[in-house]
Amino acid sequence: MSADTVIHRIVRPVVRLMAPTRVTPNHITTLRLLTGIAAAVALGAGNTVWLMTGAAIFLLSMLLDRADGELARQTGQSSVGGHRYDLASDCFSNIIAFIGIGIGQMERLGLLALMLGFAAGIAIGVLFWQLHVLRIGQVRGYRLAPDILIDPDDLLVFVPLLIWAGATVPMLFAAAIVTPVAALWLSFTGLRRKDDAPGL
Structure with missing residues (x-):
């Protein structure tokens, strides 16, 4: 995963202000988890006001997702346990967001x-498992322009944008189709790589 995406740059000035304080990366990860749960509850409420609110909370949760790692790097507080907690929080928050939708x-x-919500949510969980536990693929940044780098999970920013644009249902259909297809594709390419690897 890249550490210099557009979203990292957005949160970096705020993280610099937090660095001298007693706030730790795990504090931010916990806040990310709590906002992820709050977003899912709001998205699941069904009416327009809660849906729009849930989209805003989801966006905040995404920013916190980048802020915890950024704070860990800036303050030298990176740890294996913190990284695992971060991944688990990210995965859970994204799964329940789509179930909430x-x-x-x-x-x-x-x-x-x-x-549809469960299909998208479970597929997100499978993708996290494949990428971060089985390690059958790599998450890498894509440079769209000299100063614009994004990670694949940065595309989740379209979730709140599409909700605010009134395209919740098409977005839900797309997520329920694209995410499982991505998980199947990753499984297929991972197995091919394994088969192509030289024998011991």
Whole structure:
């Protein structure tokens, strides 16, 4: 994962202000987890006001996701345990966000919305497992322009943007299709790499 994406640059000035304080990366990770849960609850409430609020909280949670690692690097507080806590919080927060969106759209789509939310959420969990536990792929930044670097999970910024634009249902359908396909593709390419590796 890159440490100099657009979102890292957005949070960096605030993190610099926090660096001399007693705030630790794990404090921020815990806040990331709590805001992730709050976003999922708000997204699941179903009405427009809560949906828009949930999208804003989700965006804040994404910024906190970058801030904890940034603070760890700036203050030399990086640790294996902190990294694992960060990954678990990120994974859980993203899974429940999509389940929350599915619950919130049940009035419009019935049980299909719940199925779509679970499909996207579970696939996100599978992708995290593949990338961070099985290590069958690499998460790397993509340079869109000389000063614009993004990680694949930065694309989650489109979730609140699409909700605010009134495209919650199309976004939910897209997430429920694209995310499982990405997990299957990663499994397939990971198995091919394993098969192509020279024998011992």
